[in-house]
Amino acid sequence: NHVLKIENLQVSVGDKPILRGVNLTIKHGETHALMGPNGSGKSTLGLAVMGHPGYTVTGGSISLDDEDVLEMGPDERARKGIFMAFQRPMAIPGVKMADFLRHATTNVRRPDRKEGEELIPMREFRKELKEKMSHLKMDVEFARRYVNDGFSGGEMKRAEILQLAMLQPKFAILDETDSGLDADAVRLASESIADIGHQKMGLLIITHHDKLLVHNPPQYTHVMLGGRIVETGGRELAQELHDQGYDRIRKAYPEAD
Numbered sequence: 001n002h003v004l005k006i007e008n009l010q011v012s013v014g015d016k017p018i019l020r021g022v023n024l025t026i027k028h029g030e031t032h033a034l035m036g037p038n039g040s041g042k043s044t045l046g047l048a049v050m051g052h053p054g055y056t057v058t059g060g061s062i063s064l065d066d067e068d069v070l071e072m073g074p075d076e077r078a079r080k081g082i083f084m085a086f087q088r089p090m091a092i093p094g095v096k097m098a099d100f101l102r103h104a105t106t107n108v109r110r111p112d113r114k115e116g117e118e119l120i121p122m123r124e125f126r127k128e129l130k131e132k133m134s135h136l137k138m139d140v141e142f143a144r145r146y147v148n149d150g151f152s153g154g155e156m157k158r159a160e161i162l163q164l165a166m167l168q169p170k171f172a173i174l175d176e177t178d179s180g181l182d183a184d185a186v187r188l189a190s191e192s193i194a195d196i197g198h199q200k201m202g203l204l205i206i207t208h209h210d211k212l213l214v215h216n217p218p219q220y221t222h223v224m225l226g227g228r229i230v231e232t233g234g235r236e237l238a239q240e241l242h243d244q245g246y247d248r249i250r251k252a253y254p255e256a257d
């Protein structure tokens with residue numbers, strides 16, 4: 001079974017060390033919540049796992065099923081089934097969602113495909129896209145829009161969930177998928193993620209709130225402070241932090257902050 005393993009990971013942005021030794025192992029089928037105050041390094045962890053060029057790994061390791069992820073470029077990581085929904089997704093004007101998804105889905109399903117080789121047949125792809133969109137209660141017209149171009153906050157998150165449903169990655173990192181959404185939209189997102197089936201992937205949900213976790217109860221909750229995971233607990237830890245904030249954590253680990 002698939003395992004994503006992060007060991008003693010150290011990451012800098014420019015000369016500035018951000019992650020200072022992160023250990024995290026996610027097995028296929030598990031859901032982990034990652035919480036922590038703003039600036040503690042949560043997004044940095046996700047971006048480093050995806051191979052974002054601005055985030056330099058200065059120590060430690062990341063492996064997927066015993067393969068060295070740090071040796072892979074961002075594209076190869078995606079093809080191997082590692083997915084991240086970004087806190088601030090980029091717009092791709094001129095590229096329709098459906099075309100983008102057809103490329104990305106083909107790449108994940110046929111990781112050895114070379115650029116220029118055939119995509120998933122249009123008919124087959126359209127059928128699947130239609131089914132998944134209808135299941136997620138999305139209007140098919142949505143797939144005709146340009147990727148994230150002029151999307152509302154809610155639409156961006158919907159687009160990410162559609163990507164998740166189509167790509168069926170082995171591991172998914174959702175970075176504050178709940179930010180900027182109203183209560184109904186968060187509930188819909190939470191239900192949709194659960195519906196896609198966390199049992200079919202390993203899920204890392206970065207969030208400050210408890211709402212996304214309602215339908216996706218984590219087996220583990222990790223708290224990041226100052227670029228380290230300082231505490232790991234279960235579902236109840238996410239609840240505590242949602243209700244009471246990070247005061248207890250800051251007091252308990254003053255050296256980390």
Ligand code: ADP
Pocket residue numbers: 013018036037038039040041042043044045054
């Ligand atoms: P979180 O997601 O927990 O709010 P981030 O990972 O976004 O935290 O940021 C952690 C720290 O790294 C912050 O001090 C932030 O300013 C810094 N940082 C992250 N990305 C960059 C960047 N691209 N350029 C400069 N500093 C960055």
Ligand code: MG
Pocket residue numbers: 037038039
């Ligand atoms: Mg933040």
Ligand code: MG
Pocket residue numbers: 042043044087175
């Ligand atoms: Mg962040």
